[in-house]
Amino acid sequence: MKDTPKTLPRYSATFTPEVNAEIRRAAATGIYDIRGGGAKRRVPHFDDLLFLGASMSRYPLEGYRETCSTSVTLGARFAKTPVELAIPVTIAGMSFGALSGQAKEALGRGATLAGTSTTTGDGGMTEEERGHSAKLVYQYLPSRYGMNPRDLRRADAIEIVVGQGAKPGGGGMLLGQKISERVAGMRDLPQGIDQRSACRHPDWTGPDDLEIKILELREITGWQIPIYVKVGAARPYYDTALAAKAGADVVVIDGMQGGTAATQDVFIEHVGLPTLAAIRPAVEALEDLGLRREVQLVVSGGIRSGADVAKAIALGADAVSIGTAALVALGDNDPAWEAEYQALGTTAGAYDDWHEGRDPAGITTQDPDLAARLDPVAAARRLYNYLSVLTLETQTIARACGKSHVRNLEPEDLCALTVEAAAMARVPLAGTSWVPGQVF
């Protein structure tokens, strides 16, 4: 007798093995998952856009002969000494504490070689990063850990952090494993405690107060250096408009793919906008205020290649900022450490427990032995190489679109592969003249 055919086991598309595993983990521990990095879910992104290139109506530039400039000036609106960068790619804020001193040094060295800026993070300014960063942006965060007027005055710009893309509306927590004696000293906290970073600034609330806070910072620094305002992508039109109205020289918009040192996974994956969705509303806000180009827009969150850089600029960014990609360039999640990643219960490319301080690559740690694994000079060279490639790729695309400066890239150079991306980027769906939501 023949066997009766049976229905094959079928997994739910809703209750996937990953979902069920997380339910079991939550049931066993009673605590949400905390991790580093940005959103891992698939969201509409720069991959969903294409450049059209030159054709009958566009005249390309010769790749190896004709100039395609990449310089950018940030902060000339009010600052006497704006930040002049050779390339439109900056290094995003990442704290000493979250990162090792060697990693901060490597970021400074690599950025300086490439002619761009790096940024402090929660926890104050270290000598490593100030000493090795020709251009250093000093973050002004709710915690004010390590904040002092001396460092403020030796910064090249100030970045008031209202939020970040991984967790708009959230603060932070640096777990005790990473609160070494030095980190604790810089933050005026006991060593080894789980340190909380507030989600709101302690001495201002809302854009009217922010205008006065910016005035105070300008008065303390003699109106010399630019003031950026960084927001997580949430309400980009209004956030950009309010930041510009409050007096920002530069607005930084960080999409949900932008990383964090540590926060709840549910926060990272479910709060905020994809980077792609945030750029055009921010640009529109500046245009409506008559401040386009006078106030620069820096975009971050998921920038990986020169194509991403070029697409962000074409949509209206003056520059982009990278964090996760810079860490990968330094050596984060390198398969060379696979055995150790396996020992931690993960694998190279998926390691995101940066808050635990056990990073085999020696980057997101305060363990002196692990941190010593990262050679700051060699890592800086890798970062420099990577930044060079980003720049060359951006120039390649810009020349193909007939631009003698990358800033001249424009939405008309783009089309979208999906309806969602077309709607978010406000460019036509490929092969059509249809921009979803646009009324003629």
Place this chain on the structure above:
Amino acid sequence: MSTLDLAETSLRDVNAALQSLNGTTNQTAWEVLNPRGAHALAVGLDAPVEVRVKGSTGYYCAGMNAEATIHVEGSAGPGVAENMMSGTVVIEGDASQYAGATGHGGLLVVKGNASSRCGISMKGIDIVVHGNIGHMAAFMAQKGNLVVLGDTGEALGDSIYEARLFVRGSVKSLGADCIEKEMRPEHLELLAGLLERAGADATPEEFRRYGSARQLYHFHVDNAGAY
């Protein structure tokens, strides 16, 4: 005595004049006339000079002060002496929200009352308030001393770290992880010195001390309700 008049001189020029002073200056006594609620007045000073502001100020007066002694002969708006590093700031009248926020050092004296969030996130500053203070004072206070001769509002010392709080009057309620603690001899001695420096007419024995129970120093799910 050198004089700067905000009725005739811009805020930028007033601040620039005061910020240009250093430890070798002979012009150590200054007065600022007609502040009329100006924001960001006398911020970022970095010299052992004395500045008397003849009237009330707006936001962030004496912000990030280092070494200077600044007297406000009036009341001060939000964020007075925010992030102060050292020196002394004295407010003859009342202080608005966030007085002494995130201060790392120095002494802030408020002769009148201070509003909500006084000493929020303080990191080493000493604050003495002769009158009462509002709610959420010393929220996430890390280091330093807050002395209140009057009463406090709700949620005093919420999520406090290692700052010490001394209150002579009533405490409406304590915030998460803030408890009353034993007043030991070293605290009485410390408090006596602060009261003397602040010109306060009180004795240490009249005060009660509050500080961290240190139960929230390590995140644990069983404490989730307290956060």
